[in-house]
Amino acid sequence: MEVSVNRDNFAILESFSSPTRIRIIELLNEQPMNIRALSEALDIKPPIVTRHIQMLEQAGIVRSELIAGKRGQQKVCYLQLEQMVLNFRSKPEELKQPVQKYEVIVPVGMYADFEVKPSCGLASEQSMLGMCDDPRYFADPVHRDARILWFGSGYIEYRIPNYMLYNEQASSLEIALEICSETPCASSHLQPSDIVFSFNDIDVAVWTFPGKIGKGKGIYTPSWWHKDIRHGVMKHIRVNEQGTYIDGIHASNVTIDQLALAADEEIVLRIGSRPDAKRCGGVTLFGSGFGNYNQDIHCTLVCK
Template sequence: MEIEVSSRNMKFLECFSSQTRVRIIELLNARPMNIKSLSEALDIKSPIVTRHIHMLEEAGIVRCESLAGKRGMQKVCHLQLTHAMLLFGGTPAADMAKKYTVSLPVGHYSSCEIKPTCGLASEAQMIGMCDDPRYFADPEHVKARVLWFGSGYVEYRIPNYMVNNETPVSLEISLEICSETPCAVNHLPSDIAFALNGVGIGTWTYPGDFGSTRGIYTPDWWHKNIQHGLIKTIRINGQGSFIDGIQVSGITIDRLKLAYDKEILFRISCSPAAKNCGGVTLFGKGFGNYNQDIEVTLRCE
């Protein structure tokens, strides 16, 4: 997310003028919390916490939902924004560019090579049997809202809506991802690699799973260890490749050779030869904490 430093964005910028609001962000970065828990952790009264949360919610930094608790409804707060870039030089050219967006369900991969442990599930039930890679070729795989594998890859064909007089300036991919497979142990790191059109753009090491906390959108019938992941935002532009705003390689968008008449292939992999081979879990709508599919934005000029 890019934020221009200007008076029109004061609601966002003012969120960081308070030590209490910054502390709330730190707490929510660790886990979702209700107002009462935040009040106890901060040692301030609940109405004051509520006012701070309202301000963070208006700025799009925090999102809240009402859930049934032991004594009625409770307001549970989640950190929605994972990163932001402050722009001091005005509106970037990319924001003025033509934009194409698409949502890819996690089950809509175009090719894969899977090693157990592995599996797929829709919102309603498992698809096939656990730890049998053959079910990744089952036609029902397109209904998957969560999938996992111990090593190997899944590859997605991103629709390309460019026209022949456009030049791509940035490609952004957002997804909820985790290392741990549902039947394995907690705290297993994993070196997860990302590639576009056969070009490796970077590797990110995931520290472990969140099996002890139930995913907000995970169905009630799901009782596997893994519950949710983290939102990761991958961006490739003229300066290089970034994950959550941190540069992971010098691969620029021109290296991907994107053109209006060529497909865009996005691969997510975990190599058995990696230092940390802890597998991959992908969450789509109906699972995890963010209720989204793989979201892609391509900007052109």
């Protein structure tokens, strides 16, 4: 991750001004820790630890997940970045070049194409949509109401509107979504899964869901939901001029130029779990009204 030393990145730079936050980074470099464990290691009260964690989260240095513990939900913190490069001298064109940001929110049920294998299914905030393990219901128009969907293998495809102008050039494309593996109808044990993210038919990254996450009660998951998978993890996939990154960590050398984004063409996002993958554990996507984040698929295109 590259960061220019300027006022726009003050929140990131400020993260390193506290010895306590530096110590938190050192501790999380050794292993993920919850707030209570950090509090004990630092010998400071949990609310103070939480404020430090929030600053590190805003800077993109740390990420947190709510998981089930012996005494209810616990917040587990992870070190998200492997490295950060500080640029003290910005290129003149970077200082003068204005940027334009386009943001689109796509509900998880508003997919344009699919090819899924059981176990699979869809649900709205109120009820199941069709029968479990029957791919035919993915073609039913009611799929637009889905707030959670899952499949054992295959893919789901979204068409994202592209609002860039003809005189603009894309510099980065990012999606943020809540996701996990396994399927709610198949097993009570979350399995690892190699999940592929593609833009415009180009595979930009493969992320392996580690398993063993998601069985705790989701903050926004409806009370009627009786299946084992109740929340996922938040993932950010960004493609820019340097390559592709997942949560700020380099994932591949695919750059934004290779996607050939054009002002008159929509962006095709595909999320899949291939049956011949080493770890084919399926995909579950959480939208608003389900999981821990109460959001749909956030898409951000930055142009210059």
